[in-house]
Amino acid sequence: xxxxxxxxxxxxxxxLTKVEIEFLINGFTKGDIPDYQMSAFAMALFFxxxxxxxxxxxTKAIVQSGDQIDLSGIVGIKVDKHSTGGVGDTTTLxxxxxxxxxxxxxxxxxxxxxxxxxxTIDKLESIKGFHVEISNEEFTRLVNQNKVAVxxxxxxxxxxxxxxxxxxxxxxxxxSISLIASSIMSKKIAAGADAIVLDxxxxxxxxxxxxxxxxxxxxxxxxxxxxxxxxxxxxxxDMSQPLGFAVGNALEVKEAIDTLKGQGPEDLQELCLTLGxxxxxxxxxxxxxxxxxxxxxxxxxxxxxxxxFKTFLAAQGGDASVVDDPAKLPTASYMVEVxxxxxxxxxxxxAETIGTAAMMLGAGRATKESVIDxxxxxxxxxxxxxxxxxxxxxxxxxxNKENVQEVIEKIYSAYKVTDxxxxxxxxxxxxxQ
Numbered sequence: 001x002x003x004x005x006x007x008x009x010x011x012x013x014x015x016l017t018k019v020e021i022e023f024l025i026n027g028f029t030k031g032d033i034p035d036y037q038m039s040a041f042a043m044a045l046f047f048x049x050x051x052x053x054x055x056x057x058x059t060k061a062i063v064q065s066g067d068q069i070d071l072s073g074i075v076g077i078k079v080d081k082h083s084t085g086g087v088g089d090t091t092t093l094x095x096x097x098x099x100x101x102x103x104x105x106x107x108x109x110x111x112x113x114x115x116x117x118x119x120t121i122d123k124l125e126s127i128k129g130f131h132v133e134i135s136n137e138e139f140t141r142l143v144n145q146n147k148v149a150v151x152x153x154x155x156x157x158x159x160x161x162x163x164x165x166x167x168x169x170x171x172x173x174x175x176s177i178s179l180i181a182s183s184i185m186s187k188k189i190a191a192g193a194d195a196i197v198l199d200x201x202x203x204x205x206x207x208x209x210x211x212x213x214x215x216x217x218x219x220x221x222x223x224x225x226x227x228x229x230x231x232x233x234x235x236x237x238d239m240s241q242p243l244g245f246a247v248g249n250a251l252e253v254k255e256a257i258d259t260l261k262g263q264g265p266e267d268l269q270e271l272c273l274t275l276g277x278x279x280x281x282x283x284x285x286x287x288x289x290x291x292x293x294x295x296x297x298x299x300x301x302x303x304x305x306x307x308x309f310k311t312f313l314a315a316q317g318g319d320a321s322v323v324d325d326p327a328k329l330p331t332a333s334y335m336v337e338v339x340x341x342x343x344x345x346x347x348x349x350x351a352e353t354i355g356t357a358a359m360m361l362g363a364g365r366a367t368k369e370s371v372i373d374x375x376x377x378x379x380x381x382x383x384x385x386x387x388x389x390x391x392x393x394x395x396x397x398x399x400n401k402e403n404v405q406e407v408i409e410k411i412y413s414a415y416k417v418t419d420x421x422x423x424x425x426x427x428x429x430x431x432x433q
Contacts, residue, residue, distance in 0.1 A: 203240030205351025248377015
């Protein structure tokens, strides 16, 4: 078998076999297939796409290129959640303890973030003492004991994907639905979950800017998940404006605590209840979506969800007292209000621009080497559809730098205020299974 023949076959629109896909992934991972040939193949695939079967074969081959996490020691059906990312996406911080509080084991493998804010681990490390450097044995023990634990990503999980992504990034082939879907699903499958709930974002702050592309990606990922024997469901949700109010690591932890108390932003709470309900049903802890939703709402109202969060934090060395006293979280030196210039209705908040503003403050990483300031970020006071008076605060900036004029201008460029009343955007567009 020769790589040049497989490039030609895909270039001409033919379907590759399981053996052929395994050959090219194995060869590329080992270094037997050079970058220039894999680049040519990625471009051919970008234009020709892949069939459902090819995507399943590709994902399986990527999974088999490295370590696979064995969660068989954890009792029950393990359900994982993945979001395609966005601005102010605090769902994992809420969902992990919330879903665990009704008896579903949440064995979460998370990473550090590149982008507007840190990843789940960065956010959790806003809590003094919290750590994810635990052995697989301890990880299993904690999930069996408390129903929830978070561990850092393995160094050798899906090495083929890491190598392939680096190549896609410099060959203009990142935006291939087949490659995106295989990349995401390979990591979820290698992480060992029995079932997967996907939160696929669409809008200005999402990777998929328009709804049709988001639907195509979601459908592809669901087909891959089900094709490898993992029950998979996708929700397509809005990211045209930031989710919730807070964008920034410690600020998002505080917002997660508020949400677990039943006092969080309406959109964040609704999305968490929706995603969480599907997780509970897939774990067979509820007969249907409505029963699962009632279970989760009751757990919030009774305080069980909040208590599960405290137990989880303490078990991994974190100072659980921050749940009752969020003032113990890292706090910025300066708080600067951004007042509305005119009265009217908020018609638009460009999520990506708000994310950039938070990153300018130091809330995110531009490169893997960047150091995050866990205290900084922005808190929105007005969302799309809200009325605002001139001089009323649109956003509070939390900064450790005194001069934030550039950030203020960036925030103003994200907001559009009009005289006519505007409806809030749809939060959840559709479900795919």
